[in-house]
Amino acid sequence: MSDVRIITANSAAALAAKLCRVQVVSAYPITPQTPVTEELAELVESGELKAEYLTVESEHSAMASVVAASQVGARVFTASSANGLLYMHEMLHWAAGSRTPVVMACVNRGVGAPWTILNDQQDSISQRDTGWIQLYCKNSQEVIDSIIQAYKIAEQVNIPVMVCYDGFILSHTTTPVEIPSQQLVDSYLPPRPPVIGISEYTHMNVNPLILSDPRPDVDGKMAPGYMDIRYRLQQDLLSCLDVIKLADRDFHELFGRTCGGVCWGYKMTDAAHAIVSFGSLASECTLAADLLRQRGLRVGVLGVRSYRPFPKDDLVKALEAVETVTIFEKDVSYGYEGALAMDLKSALYESANHPRFSSYVAGLGGRDVLPETLADEAYRAITGEVKHAWINIKN
Amino acid sequence: MATSAAKLLPKEEFILPGTRSCAACGLMLTYRHALKALNPGKTIVAVPASCMTVLHGVYPITPVKVICINNPFGATGAAASGIAAGLKALGHDDYTVLAFAGDGGTYDIGIQALSGALERGANFLYICYDNEGYMNTGTQRSSASPAGAITSTTPILAKLQHKKNMIGIIEAHRIPYIATASPAFPLDLFDKVRTAKSVHGSRYMEVHAPCPPGWGFPNKDLIKMGKLAIDSGIHVLYEIKDGVFKLTSRSLNLAEKGRKKSIAEYVKGQTRFRKINQDQIDYLQHFVDERWSEFVQRHHRTD
Amino acid sequence: MKEGKVQDFVITAVSKPSKGEAGKTGDWRSQTPVIDQDKCSQKESCLLCWLYCPDGVITREFPLEIDLEYCKGCGICAQECPRKAILMVDGRDPSCQ
Numbered sequence: 001m002s003d004v005r006i007i008t009a010n011s012a013a014a015l016a017a018k019l020c021r022v023q024v025v026s027a028y029p030i031t032p033q034t035p036v037t038e039e040l041a042e043l044v045e046s047g048e049l050k051a052e053y054l055t056v057e058s059e060h061s062a063m064a065s066v067v068a069a070s071q072v073g074a075r076v077f078t079a080s081s082a083n084g085l086l087y088m089h090e091m092l093h094w095a096a097g098s099r100t101p102v103v104m105a106c107v108n109r110g111v112g113a114p115w116t117i118l119n120d121q122q123d124s125i126s127q128r129d130t131g132w133i134q135l136y137c138k139n140s141q142e143v144i145d146s147i148i149q150a151y152k153i154a155e156q157v158n159i160p161v162m163v164c165y166d167g168f169i170l171s172h173t174t175t176p177v178e179i180p181s182q183q184l185v186d187s188y189l190p191p192r193p194p195v196i197g198i199s200e201y202t203h204m205n206v207n208p209l210i211l212s213d214p215r216p217d218v219d220g221k222m223a224p225g226y227m228d229i230r231y232r233l234q235q236d237l238l239s240c241l242d243v244i245k246l247a248d249r250d251f252h253e254l255f256g257r258t259c260g261g262v263c264w265g266y267k268m269t270d271a272a273h274a275i276v277s278f279g280s281l282a283s284e285c286t287l288a289a290d291l292l293r294q295r296g297l298r299v300g301v302l303g304v305r306s307y308r309p310f311p312k313d314d315l316v317k318a319l320e321a322v323e324t325v326t327i328f329e330k331d332v333s334y335g336y337e338g339a340l341a342m343d344l345k346s347a348l349y350e351s352a353n354h355p356r357f358s359s360y361v362a363g364l365g366g367r368d369v370l371p372e373t374l375a376d377e378a379y380r381a382i383t384g385e386v387k388h389a390w391i392n393i394k395n
Numbered sequence: 396m397a398t399s400a401a402k403l404l405p406k407e408e409f410i411l412p413g414t415r416s417c418a419a420c421g422l423m424l425t426y427r428h429a430l431k432a433l434n435p436g437k438t439i440v441a442v443p444a445s446c447m448t449v450l451h452g453v454y455p456i457t458p459v460k461v462i463c464i465n466n467p468f469g470a471t472g473a474a475a476s477g478i479a480a481g482l483k484a485l486g487h488d489d490y491t492v493l494a495f496a497g498d499g500g501t502y503d504i505g506i507q508a509l510s511g512a513l514e515r516g517a518n519f520l521y522i523c524y525d526n527e528g529y530m531n532t533g534t535q536r537s538s539a540s541p542a543g544a545i546t547s548t549t550p551i552l553a554k555l556q557h558k559k560n561m562i563g564i565i566e567a568h569r570i571p572y573i574a575t576a577s578p579a580f581p582l583d584l585f586d587k588v589r590t591a592k593s594v595h596g597s598r599y600m601e602v603h604a605p606c607p608p609g610w611g612f613p614n615k616d617l618i619k620m621g622k623l624a625i626d627s628g629i630h631v632l633y634e635i636k637d638g639v640f641k642l643t644s645r646s647l648n649l650a651e652k653g654r655k656k657s658i659a660e661y662v663k664g665q666t667r668f669r670k671i672n673q674d675q676i677d678y679l680q681h682f683v684d685e686r687w688s689e690f691v692q693r694h695h696r697t698d
Numbered sequence: 699m700k701e702g703k704v705q706d707f708v709i710t711a712v713s714k715p716s717k718g719e720a721g722k723t724g725d726w727r728s729q730t731p732v733i734d735q736d737k738c739s740q741k742e743s744c745l746l747c748w749l750y751c752p753d754g755v756i757t758r759e760f761p762l763e764i765d766l767e768y769c770k771g772c773g774i775c776a777q778e779c780p781r782k783a784i785l786m787v788d789g790r791d792p793s794c795q
Contacts (some may be wrong), residue, residue, distance in 0.1 A: 023484035023485065024477065024481055024484050026477065026479045027690075028571055031403065033429055051484060051574060052480035052481075052484045054476060054480055054515065055515065056473060056476075056515075057508070057510065057511030057514070058506060058507060059506070060469065060471070060473070060507075060508070061472070061473030061476075061507070061508045061512075062473075063479065064466065064467070064470035064473035064474045064477060064508065065473045065474065065476055065477030066477060067474070067477065068441065068464060068466070068473070068474040068475070068476075068477030068481065069477040069478065069480050069481030069484070071464055071478070071481070072478055072481040072482055072485065072487075073481065073485055074480070074481035074484045074485055076481075090467050091467065091470065094467055094470075094614065095443065096443070097710070098710055099709045099710045103501070132577060133679035146490070149423045150524055158709055158710075201715070203435075203457070203460045203461055203712060203715045204457070204462055204467060204713060204715075205451050205452065205454075205457035205458070205459065205463045205465070205713040205714075206462075206463065206464045206710070206711075206712050206714045207464070207465040207710065207711055207712075208451055208452060208453065208454045208463075208465055208712075209448055209449070209451075209453050209454065209456040209710050209715050210453065211454070215454065215455060215456075216455075217455040217714065218455075218456060218715075218716040219454065219716055223711075224711075229709075229710060229711055232709055235707075236709070252492065271793065277645065294689070337759060353576060360522075366495070368431065388643065400742070400745070401742075401744070401745035401749040402742040402758075403744055404749070408760055410753075410754060411715060411716065411717035411718075411719070411721070412717050412718070412720065412753055412754065412755045412765055412767075412768035413717050413718035413719055413720055413722065413723045413767075413768045414719060414723070414753065415719060415720040416752070416770060417755075418726060418750060418752075418770035418772040419772035419774055420752050421752070423753065424706065424750065424751075424752040426790075427752065427754055442705040451713070451755045452719035452720070453720075454711045454712075454713050455712075455713050455714065456713050456714065456715075456716050456719045457709070457713035457714065457715050457716075457719060458716070458720075459715060489713065494730070494754075521750040578752075581718060581749050581750070582749075593751060602758055613773075614772035615773030615774055615776065615777040615783040615786075616754070616777065617750075617772070618750050618777070618778050619775050619777065621760065625781060639758055641781070643715075668724070681739060686773055
């Protein structure tokens with residue numbers, strides 16, 4: 001019997017961490033992530049979750065402590081948002097370079113200055129080059145499901161996973177969420193394998209200074225240089241697209257739900273025009289697609305779930321046949337355009353008949369984005385009127 | 396019982412010879428005896444980017460027989476508390492977590508993470524080896540550098556400010572064990588690390604680690620300089636156990652016999668003080684004397 | 699501690715212990731310590747040279763020996779010996795004097 005509760009995405013995230021039997025939690029409060037830290041604290045203090053909870057003094061320390069706990073073998077969890085995530089920046093690189101299977105929730109929020117506490121995705125997008133896997137959730141169900149999957153993925157490839165979901169739109173909005181049983185989660189996610197072996201008299205120096213070129217080890221065997229180790233991270237990130245797909249497929253078999261693997265489509269089968277987006281905005285775009293279909297346009301939506309690694313081949317395959325691609329995103333690479341737009345264009349550059357592109361920056365700092373607006377703007381894009389624009393700019 | 400002779404120290408060396416550290420490294424002598432006092436088979440060390448990184452060697456070889464986890468510069472306190480939490484969660488209660496950072500990584504960039512960990516009562520021993528500057532990057536000023544010292548970022552005027560009272564800050568956290576030590580008094584250092592190991596909760600030690608290239612004195616004078624620092628009251632040996640302050644070792648003798656040396660001899664032997672004038676010497680002497688009498692008073696208060 | 703499978707750490711950098719990490723550091727020396735065994739007290743109650751050697755390259759058994767393959771020649775042992783039984787002689791190899 002399924003247990004459906006009306007909860008926020010933040011509650012879903014805390015419950016997911018509990019269901020995954022995390023052993024060390026370390027977090028620092030920031031709006032809109034705060035309820036995650038509170039609910040986990042309650043679970044730990046009440047004894048429902050048997051874990052160490054570190055109420056650290058900063059996000060830098062939150063990430064530093066979970067990375068270290070992960071290095072000695074614990075399953076760890078943290079969460080942050082916006083400037084908190086940026087404060088972790090150094091440690092995000094360190095987590096990926098250390099190949100620790102850290103899982104964190106990023107509750108997407110705009111970045112100061114000036115201060116905003118409301119949603120956009122500038123925070124996580126600005127951390128895209130840290131070597132983390134980034135999964136974007138379109139609803140609260142995907143939050144709980146993705147965090148459970150994230151441990152499966154992270155502990156298989158030893159790469160940290162950031163599960164991103166939109167602040168307030170998801171984090172503080174209650175919707176029905178199916179809570180999987182502990183028994184089912186346990187069968188999907190076994191305890192963390194003790195890969196990083198800390199045992200008596202196993203002397204070692206983890207993440208030392210390394211040379212640019214290989215150097216012989218104590219037995220005379222050549223050990224890699226910095227670039228070789230970094231190349232492995234890149235290779236493992238690229239090949240873990242399959243791991244992400246498989247984790248979702250296995251999840252589907254056990255739980256009967258899917259998050260779409262690396263990307264998901266809505267009415268894409270017969271689509272002549274595609275809208276591409278991620279997070280809850282992609283979910284909003286499905287409503288816009290329906291409105292445009294009422295206007296006689298064959299419009300579908302492609303939601304990007306795995307932004308890093310970037311599922312280039314899957315996206316190209318889904319978009320090769322369409323006439324136009326319209327991208328909506330809540331982030332921008334200042335001085336150019338949206339990050340997803342840039343990535344998609346470069347992905348499709350080599351395909352035989354690449355579609356016409358338009359890209360939009362929307363909803364920064366919580367500015368409202370209505371399906372009707374998205375539909376109108378997509379219409380202008382499809383008819384060739386607009387190449388790139390910011391939506392709802394008011395002077 | 397205080398260890399009274401070198402022969403009572405463990406014979407085994409945990410730092411294998413042929414390290415990258417400079418000749419006559421005060422840090423290495425400190426680390427050598429600290430590891431003897433611990434059980435390096437059941438110790439996990441957290442270090443920041445520092446001379447400790449250099450000591451621990453270039454991949455894929457390390458000279459140190461211990462588990463060491465390297466961390467970004469400001470992260471030592473947080474990482475050590477993460478290691479402690481991870482070990483506890485996994486049920487490994489028999490390990491000692493040792494954070495080992497320099498003065499830059501403790502007084503400056505690491506103070507926030509360290510303060511947070513101490514306030515939480517994280518279960519680790521934190522040893523700050525204080526060589527009074529950023530020696531690994533080439534002798535820049537830190538907040539632990541003494542007034543009157545030329546560093547590469549106080550090249551002309553010398554450092555104008557006194558050393559930060561870090562132990563005062565540490566003490567304000569009310570942790571169960573605080574001690575100072577010097578590699579010039581290895582038996583005292585050994586005993587304090589042993590005591591610290593046996594205490595549960597946050598423990599802090601500060602070791603005054605003379606640095607021949609950074610301070611500008613001959614290699615052979617490492618111990619002499621370390622002793623002069625104690626004899627002149629520049630560095631004072633004591634421990635604070637559950638809030639009770641006690642002078643120890645040579646500093647205790649000094650307090651009892653009252654033959655503290657002036658700092659003139661100490662500064663004379665180091666080229667970093669080459670530009671120090673009489674006013675600056677007086678300034679430093681006043682600071683040292685004031686601190687010394689506070690320590691002696693505290694010692695007698697808790698007699 | 700539970701004996702886990704210790705991963706060979708090919709995915710990230712992990713060093714294993716060995717002596718000579720920085721090579722034969724005896725090459726750094728410009729002066730070499732020579733022990734006069736007759737002057738040495740040969741008593742366990744002393745051992746100050748062993749105690750103060752940062753590199754730990756002096757044996758604790760008598761007659762004391764210094765590992766010249768790795769001794770960096772800092773001269774602390776000679777300076778601290780209460781009986782002046784250790785002499786620093788110029789060069790890397792005292793037998794060449």
